[in-house]
Structures are given as C-alpha cells and as structure tokens.
Amino acid sequence: MLAPPARIARAEARDRPTVLALLAEHTPETDVARRHSWLYEGNPHGPAVTFVAYDEDGTPMGLTSLFPRRVMVRGEVRTGSIGGDGYVRPAYRRRGVATALHRACLALMEDNLRAGEGVEFMYGAPEPSNLGALERAGSRAITRLRRYGRSGPIQSIFRLGGALRGQSRTRLVALDGADPRVAAVFAEAALKAAILPVRDPAQYAWRFRTPSRAQHGFVVLEGDAVVGLCALERKGSMVALVDFLAPRDRWSATLRGAANAAGGEALTTITTDGSPAATDLVCAGFLPRESKGFQVLAPDKHPRLSTLLDPASWHYVWADGDLDHVL
Numbered sequence: 001m002l003a004p005p006a007r008i009a010r011a012e013a014r015d016r017p018t019v020l021a022l023l024a025e026h027t028p029e030t031d032v033a034r035r036h037s038w039l040y041e042g043n044p045h046g047p048a049v050t051f052v053a054y055d056e057d058g059t060p061m062g063l064t065s066l067f068p069r070r071v072m073v074r075g076e077v078r079t080g081s082i083g084g085d086g087y088v089r090p091a092y093r094r095r096g097v098a099t100a101l102h103r104a105c106l107a108l109m110e111d112n113l114r115a116g117e118g119v120e121f122m123y124g125a126p127e128p129s130n131l132g133a134l135e136r137a138g139s140r141a142i143t144r145l146r147r148y149g150r151s152g153p154i155q156s157i158f159r160l161g162g163a164l165r166g167q168s169r170t171r172l173v174a175l176d177g178a179d180p181r182v183a184a185v186f187a188e189a190a191l192k193a194a195i196l197p198v199r200d201p202a203q204y205a206w207r208f209r210t211p212s213r214a215q216h217g218f219v220v221l222e223g224d225a226v227v228g229l230c231a232l233e234r235k236g237s238m239v240a241l242v243d244f245l246a247p248r249d250r251w252s253a254t255l256r257g258a259a260n261a262a263g264g265e266a267l268t269t270i271t272t273d274g275s276p277a278a279t280d281l282v283c284a285g286f287l288p289r290e291s292k293g294f295q296v297l298a299p300d301k302h303p304r305l306s307t308l309l310d311p312a313s314w315h316y317v318w319a320d321g322d323l324d325h326v327l
C-alpha cells in the first residue's frame, strides 16, 4: 500500500522555489514566475494560501492553492476563494495526496471561521480528476459550469435586431487602471444578488493586468450613462465574454447591447446551470454547450452554507477564475 503524505505544510516565502518548481512541472508552457507574482502575490483581495505535501524523505509530492476573493453573500462581504494550480507529481498519484491537500484547506477554513478572518470557503470548476479528490475532502458538486456560444446566423440576427431596437447606442469603453465606476456598478448589481464575487476598482484593474494581457475590462455605456461592466478576450474572429455585470433589472437588455457591441463573428461565455443569467443568455441567442462540475468547499458550520450550496445563488464567469486566457 502506497503511503499518504508524511507532512502537509503551508508554503511560506522561503518555499517560493519549491512552489515554482512544482508549477513549472504542472504547466511547462507557462512563465510561472510571472504567474506567481500576478496571482499568488499581487491579488488585492489577499495573497494565495498554498499547501505543499511532502514524502517521508522531504521530497515535495504536490501542492494546491486558494486564491482569496471577497464575495458578497446575502448582502454581507465574506472572504471566499477560488481553488487552483492543484498538482501531484505523477509518481505520487492515486494515493490520496490531493485529497489530503484539500482536507488541509478545509481545516484552515474551519479555523478561519472560528477566528473570524481569512478564507472561509472555496468554489470553482476543477478538472474531473481533481473533483474526485475534492469530493473526498468534503466538496459538494452543486451544479455544472456550462459554456455558451453565439455564432453565425444567430449572431447576425441579434445584431440586426439590436440595431432596430436602438441598442446600437450601447458602447464599450476600455478601463485603464483602478476606476471608481467599477464600484458603482458593483454596488447596484449586488443589491439583488444572493452571491456576487466582488468587483472593486483595485480588483478589476489587477484581474486584467495578467501575464498574457489577453483580457480587458470595459464599462458598458448607453449614451453617456454607465449601465454595466464587461471584460473581453479576442482571438481571430472569436470573442470571449469573460465577465459581465449589470443591475439585475437591466441585466438582460444590457447583456444584449454589450454582446452586440463586442464585435466578432462568434461570441462565447460561461455560467453555472441554475443561475438566473443562464436564462438571459439563452434569450440573448447564446446556445448551451459542454459543461463541467462546479463545486463548493465550505465548513459544515458555515453560517451561509445553504446559500453557498444553492445553484440558483451563483453566476460564475471566466473572470472569477484564474485563467488569464481562455481562447
């Protein structure tokens, strides 16, 4: 029987070389030092919490991380996180290393909840193999994260319809640095949302200042009025709507205007099954495509557990995740 990890320890500044070495094995095509300084150190909602597993002889076996994100839950700002960069070296797989790492994350969340500070839940859509390990550690797979696409004739029909309805007044204006309009849109959008990951000027500026610089934030304007936020990534004629935010009562109309203004021959985006936004996407001509499991890891005693486990509470978008390019 293969042994589980002898030790799980939280990575400190002196462990940076170990973390970078494991990340370089996991994603050899990535400049891991740049990713580390952007995602692990530069996040305005807090530095990454990284756990490393070690064998009896001190060899690092694998790691996982929580990237903090303030999240509005039923009108209260709490400290959530997305999970990411989970990796176990091939020689140590299928002996419970990832499960033990995720259990260490959950134990930390339980401590943080008692102490009243620090990350207290994690959410996201991992690879299926990692979802198995997460579920063993206590994650609940509550819904599916689904991609949507709008292309070809549907794209043309909605553009034409939008122009006839006067939605061509909608413009996207690029954001440059921390912009107070982000906070204003978020404050209005948060009023009617059960769960909404916080967009604030510093967070929004940081999120799109990524190593690849592939994604860009915009304010959505109708005439001179700011009606929403969005973020886009372009590749050839394809456009990914990596973020979209508007007050609930104007969500659908603003989404149509922003989608028409985004350009491109094909648009793609994601949201979670059960989200009110999923219906709006279909009404705006986006067709449902492939999906993967969306999970929440949170202590049983979390005071907002029922909201966190309710698929109807969530609207997860690419910009909530750690991918700095999706196309």
Ligand SMILES: CC(C)(COP(=O)(O)OP(=O)(O)OC[C@H]1O[C@@H](n2cnc3c(N)ncnc32)[C@H](O)[C@@H]1OP(=O)(O)O)[C@@H](O)C(=O)NCCC(=O)NCCS
Binding pocket: 026, 085, 086, 087, 088, 089, 092, 093, 094, 095, 096, 097, 098, 099, 100, 125, 126, 127, 128, 129, 130, 131, 132, 133, 134, 136
């Ligand atoms: C995914 C990964 C982290 C799992 O690490 P691990 O230490 O082998 O996982 P565990 O031993 O804790 O697995 C626990 C359970 O998860 C599931 N699981 C793990 N790896 C799996 C795989 N490759 N295929 C299907 N199920 C898998 C199984 O149910 C497993 O229990 P079992 O071994 O009794 O069947 C590891 O395979 C890895 O680093 N893969 C490459 C990078 C990657 O995909 N990272 C995830 C990004 S979200």
